[in-house]
Amino acid sequence: MQERTPDMDILEKLAILTDAAKYDVACTSSGVDRSGQSGKIGSAVASGICHSFAADGRCISLLKVLMSNQCIYDCKYCVNRVSRDTPRTAFTPHELADLTISFYRRNYIEGLFLSSGVMKSPDYTTEHMIQAIEILRTEYRFNGYIHVKAIPGTDNALLQRMGLLADRMSVNIELPSESGLQQLAPQKKPEAILRPMALIRSGIEENTSDLTVYRHAPKFVPAGQSTQLIIGATPDSDHRILSLSEGLYNKYKLKRVFFSAYNPVVEDPLLPSVFSAPPLLREHRLYQADWLMRFYGFSAGEIVDAKNPNMNLAIDPKANWAIRHLDQFPVEINRATYEKLLRVPGIGVLSARKIIQARRAGSLNFEGLKKLGVVLKRAKFFVTCQGKVSEGVVIDSDTVLRGLLSKNDLQMLPAAAGEQLAFTDVPDMVRVMGGVPVSAFGYLPEERAMQNAGKYEFGIHI
Amino acid sequence: MQENTNLVYIYDGTLEGFLCCVYESYVHREIPCEICMETGQLHIFEETQWIRTDLGHAARIYESIDRKISLEAQDFIKNAFLTCIEDKEILMYRFIGQGYQYGRAAFDRLTDDTVDRLTKAVRNLQREAHSFMGFVRFTVYDGIMVSCIAPKNRVLPLLLDHFSNRYPDETFLIYDRTHQMAVVHKPEGTLLTAMTKLTLPPIDDAEMAYHTLWKCFQHTIAIEERFNPKCQMNHMPKRFWADMTEFT
Numbered sequence: 001m002q003e004r005t006p007d008m009d010i011l012e013k014l015a016i017l018t019d020a021a022k023y024d025v026a027c028t029s030s031g032v033d034r035s036g037q038s039g040k041i042g043s044a045v046a047s048g049i050c051h052s053f054a055a056d057g058r059c060i061s062l063l064k065v066l067m068s069n070q071c072i073y074d075c076k077y078c079v080n081r082v083s084r085d086t087p088r089t090a091f092t093p094h095e096l097a098d099l100t101i102s103f104y105r106r107n108y109i110e111g112l113f114l115s116s117g118v119m120k121s122p123d124y125t126t127e128h129m130i131q132a133i134e135i136l137r138t139e140y141r142f143n144g145y146i147h148v149k150a151i152p153g154t155d156n157a158l159l160q161r162m163g164l165l166a167d168r169m170s171v172n173i174e175l176p177s178e179s180g181l182q183q184l185a186p187q188k189k190p191e192a193i194l195r196p197m198a199l200i201r202s203g204i205e206e207n208t209s210d211l212t213v214y215r216h217a218p219k220f221v222p223a224g225q226s227t228q229l230i231i232g233a234t235p236d237s238d239h240r241i242l243s244l245s246e247g248l249y250n251k252y253k254l255k256r257v258f259f260s261a262y263n264p265v266v267e268d269p270l271l272p273s274v275f276s277a278p279p280l281l282r283e284h285r286l287y288q289a290d291w292l293m294r295f296y297g298f299s300a301g302e303i304v305d306a307k308n309p310n311m312n313l314a315i316d317p318k319a320n321w322a323i324r325h326l327d328q329f330p331v332e333i334n335r336a337t338y339e340k341l342l343r344v345p346g347i348g349v350l351s352a353r354k355i356i357q358a359r360r361a362g363s364l365n366f367e368g369l370k371k372l373g374v375v376l377k378r379a380k381f382f383v384t385c386q387g388k389v390s391e392g393v394v395i396d397s398d399t400v401l402r403g404l405l406s407k408n409d410l411q412m413l414p415a416a417a418g419e420q421l422a423f424t425d426v427p428d429m430v431r432v433m434g435g436v437p438v439s440a441f442g443y444l445p446e447e448r449a450m451q452n453a454g455k456y457e458f459g460i461h462i
Numbered sequence: 463m464q465e466n467t468n469l470v471y472i473y474d475g476t477l478e479g480f481l482c483c484v485y486e487s488y489v490h491r492e493i494p495c496e497i498c499m500e501t502g503q504l505h506i507f508e509e510t511q512w513i514r515t516d517l518g519h520a521a522r523i524y525e526s527i528d529r530k531i532s533l534e535a536q537d538f539i540k541n542a543f544l545t546c547i548e549d550k551e552i553l554m555y556r557f558i559g560q561g562y563q564y565g566r567a568a569f570d571r572l573t574d575d576t577v578d579r580l581t582k583a584v585r586n587l588q589r590e591a592h593s594f595m596g597f598v599r600f601t602v603y604d605g606i607m608v609s610c611i612a613p614k615n616r617v618l619p620l621l622l623d624h625f626s627n628r629y630p631d632e633t634f635l636i637y638d639r640t641h642q643m644a645v646v647h648k649p650e651g652t653l654l655t656a657m658t659k660l661t662l663p664p665i666d667d668a669e670m671a672y673h674t675l676w677k678c679f680q681h682t683i684a685i686e687e688r689f690n691p692k693c694q695m696n697h698m699p700k701r702f703w704a705d706m707t708e709f710t
Binding site for chain 2: 005006035037043053059099102105108261277358
């Protein structure tokens with residue numbers, strides 16, 4: 001295939017439009033399997049493929065750029081807001097298509113992730129984006145992955161057209177509450193965000209029924225839709241964020257909700273100071289909670305509720321849940337259901353599946369669990385094998401907590417004001433158990449544990 | 463049958479050759495303690511047995527794996543043969559033996575040492591192949607796309623379908639330095655071949671321009687406030703970097 005030698009002003013544009021796009025976290029290329037075809041270039045793999053990793057440790061899968069960083073809006077948290085003094089530029093549809101195909105051919109990327117500032121109007125911007133991906137799909141016969149951002153306020157017919165060209169479409173909610181939106185992005189209305197989301201959902205639903213009738217009906221957003229929430233720009237609680245995510249998964253059938261720790265780039269009285277660090281640990285905990293909802297059968301209400309609206313930063317949400325529900329443990333490895341196994345700290349989706357598989361061939365012991373990839377350091381407090389507790393397991397606050405806190409987690413805790421995790425401050429496990437000294441779970445007085453479950457707040461105060 | 467702690471089978475290094483070792487062991491009712499590729503190395507303390515490769519015998523064993531274990535086991539054995547663990551042959555031999563005994567349930571015996579080590583080795587191979595689906599970098603020389611890699615496992619057979627499916631109308635070559643093998647794809651077909659050396663012409667200006675663009679993107683997309691090189695290296699160990707455009 002013939003390639004044009006790129007102009008060097010493309011380099012400048014690429015630098016500006018990449019820099020302006022980098023705060024969007026979604027970069028996944030997953031959700032659709034599409035085989036290559038003679039006469040076309042490209043394919044898609046359902047699991048997604050990471051092509052590189054940036055210096056911040058994030059996966060690079062797609063060419064993530066803006067069509068333009070010109071914007072008529074003035075959202076306070078955004079680097080591209082109209083009132084900011086920064087160089088502005090835009091790709092022409094052809095420039096962007098050329099760049100995408102040349103990168104794709106060299107296996108730098110899995111496809112394109114196209115977003116944009118709002119030039120003139122949402123419709124005008126969307127038309128430009130459609131042009132670029134139309135060139136890719138029809139002129140260059142590009143068969144790889146395309147993720148596009150739907151610009152809130154765009155006409156339905158245009159979104160419909162874009163959905164037939166893209167694999168994934170997303171609308172960023174950005175701010176988890178209406179009040180946040182009113183304060184920081186007064187020009188955006190919640191309705192303008194939710195309408196395209198609803199449209200994409202119904203588009204996918206209609207398309208699925210079309211596909212059962214006509215196998216070759218064009219596919220509408222086959223990899224589904226996703227969204228992004230900014231964490232820490234507004235005072236919204238984890239409870240608010242996780243309930244919203246749960247609703248989006250259930251009602252809008254979203255494939256993913258991404259969280260982006262707010263990076264203070266702008267000084268504004270309504271926002272955290274530019275000198276504050278992005279809340280990376282909180283973002284990490286939210287992703288852990290998101291995983292629990294999507295793969296571990298947890299509901300948002302089991303992780304946080306109105307009474308405890310925020311997660312404990314010091315401990316991962318699954319361990320936190322387990323400690324508060326000691327009455328549900330220990331779990332017998334050789335009999336427990338898959339769902340029960342998933343609730344044990346130190347057992348993940350893969351190891352739970354392996355346990356189910358391996359126990360068909362024979363009874364499992366602790367030695368065997370290690371081979372299956374179970375993290376015994378964590379799991380040993382919560383399981384029995386053939387009725388026995390792991391040798392030497394002593395349940396006191398210090399060992400359980402040390403077993404459950406990972407080194408990385410401890411390092412990520414803000415050491416602000418010299419406050420440290422003091423293990424002595426933590427309510428003693430023995431006390432949590434109702435004052436009865438327990439050396440191991442095997443001898444745990446079950447009834448007492450039941451009585452006390454939920455009575456104690458197992459919080460670490462920092 | 464009893465394991466002969468002193469018997470070593472030597473074969474020609476092909477999968478067919480290995481399958482013939484399984485065949486001979488059953489015909490002679492003997493269990494080797496080691497199966498290794500012919501390297502010219504002397505085995506002073508062991509009794510060695512050279513196994514001749516007979517395609518008919520190999521086919522019989524191969525077919526028996528499907529019949530007595532499962533179709534999945536056939537793929538598993540083919541993949542196990544591509545892994546980089548040193549004693550893969552004897553583990554594969556033992557796995558086949560267990561498969562004859564337990565049928566498809568052999569895969570459930572995950573805590574058995576043989577099954578444990580072999581499944582982990584195959585997983586490692588598949589992971590490495592998946593990594594290379596992303597980390598392979600093509601440089602275009604006069605319309606031909608060329609990539610060099612240095613994998614630990616023999617990943618090329620697993621990459622072949624992915625890349626020829628993705629770039630059906632292109633001409634490309636992926637060279638595996640470690641195992642001196644290459645995949646060559648042309649629109650007419652794909653070929654896996656031995657290749658001892660690859661010499662490349664200098665890179666032209668247009669190609670250099672794309673390298674610069676990619677480096678620019680790869681660099682700019684990182685958020686400085688989230689700088690985390692340890693995480694980057696966990697996902698993409700340094701051993702891959704030497705062959706990746708963005709780090710050269």
